[in-house]
Amino acid sequence: MCKCILEMPRKKEALTLSVPPETKEQLEAIALRLGIFWGKSPSVSGLLVAIAQHKLExxxxxxxxxxxxxxxxxxxxxxLDSKYAAQAQAVSNLLIERGNLEAPLRQSLLQQVSKPTVASRIQAEAQIDKQQPFLxxxxxxxGEDLAxxxxxxEISFEEKRFYLEIWCEETEDIKNPDYPELIHNRCLRFDRIQAIVPTDGQWRQQGLDYLKVYLHFYRGMVTAYEARLRDISNEVIGDVRQVVRRVSNPFxxxxEVFxxxxxxxxxxxxxxxxRFQQELIDLCRQYNL
Known part of the structure; x- marks a missing residue:
């Protein structure tokens, strides 16, 4: 057994602690890792004081x-999508350091916080605020690189994620458009944006292209429906709620209608x-209906 004399400077008292040699080495290793020293040596007594004072858990x-x-x-x-990078890092660090996570999840969290999502959103917002066209x-x-x-x-929020919606000049990447009226619109994920670079030209004051979509809600949705920012009109006629909405991306x-x-x-x-009808037909075929 190894006896360590732990001095308590403030109270001028001595505490004798009997521990096996390997335990003393383990305590010194913890003190070394936490930067608790007496002179140039790791301090076991300092480690115990820190625990007693609730400076360590x-x-x-x-x-x-x-x-x-x-x-x-x-x-x-x-x-991350809301450009609170420091807060995202804090939550991630908490999980990584204290969450007792499996190795794959730890690696996933490290990769998630290191993605360029935050920078892309900040850059996009800066150009939007200035009404400055950009590449x-x-x-x-x-895996195809597009420009x-x-x-x-503008920035929109769909299904728990923020997206960058743009009106762009390029249309060649859409070979057979389902909605020719919207061929200039794109909805981009921030984590797939490689770069944003200001360019010359005029900002489009008309905004995105839209389809005017007419929706009818029945039964419980007559009262449960929550109005959206892009709703043009929203009224109850008889037992039907009739909504007209500007839609930039029918996807x-x-x-939502599903x-x-x-x-x-x-x-x-x-x-x-x-298009919705075709989706229903394809779904029924999958289930042999």
């Missing part, structure tokens, strides 16, 4: 269930209604 790291981890990961994504270098899901000349841009509208089920119908225009 002891015990097992807290553990998180899968639901809690998913919630905190979503919080990190939202903080966007973008890598699509297929867009944005004459107008998101179709996903959630409403039989309580919502796309009335017009026909190309959006037909």
């Amino acid at each position: 002891v015990g097992e790291p807290f553990t998180l269930n899968s639901t809690q981890v998913a919630a905190l990961q979503q919080a990190i994504r939202l903080l 966007v270098l973008y890598r699509n899901p297929k 867009y000349t944005a004459r107008y841009a 998101w509208l179709i996903r 959630r409403y089920g039989k309580d919502c119908v796309i009335v017009s225009p026909h190309n959006v209604r037909d």
Whole structure:
């Protein structure tokens, strides 16, 4: 056994602690890691004082269930998309240091915070505030590098993520457009933006291109429907809520209408209604209906 004499300078008292030699070495290693020294040597007594004064926490790291981890990961994504990089880093560090996580999840968190999402959003907002056209270098899901000349841009929020919506000059990347009226619109993920560079030209005052979509809501959705910023009109006639909305990207509208089920119908225009109908047909075929 090894006896350590721990001096308590303020009280001028001595405390004798008997521990095995390997325990003394472990305590010194902890003190060394935490930067607690007496002279040039790691101080076990200083380590114990720090614990007693609640300057250090002891015990097992807290553990998180899968639901809690998913919630905190979503919080990190939202903080990054909202340009709160420092807060996202703090939450990520908390999880990495104290969350008792598996190695793949630790690596995923480290990669998530290091992505250029924050810089891309800050750069885009700066150009939007100045109404300054800009070039966007973008890598699509297929791994193709594309370049867009944005004459107008705004930031939208869809399904728990922020996106950069732009009106651009380039149309060659869309070979067979489902909506020719919207061929200049693009909806870009910030984490796929490679660079944003200011360019010359005029800012497009008309904004994005839009389709005027007519929706009818029935039954419970007559009262449960929450108005959207792009709603042009919203009124209840009889037992139907009739909504007219400006839609820049029908992809998101179709996903929204699917959630409403039989309580919502796309009335017009026909190309959006037909696209939703085709989605329903494809879904029924998948289930042999």
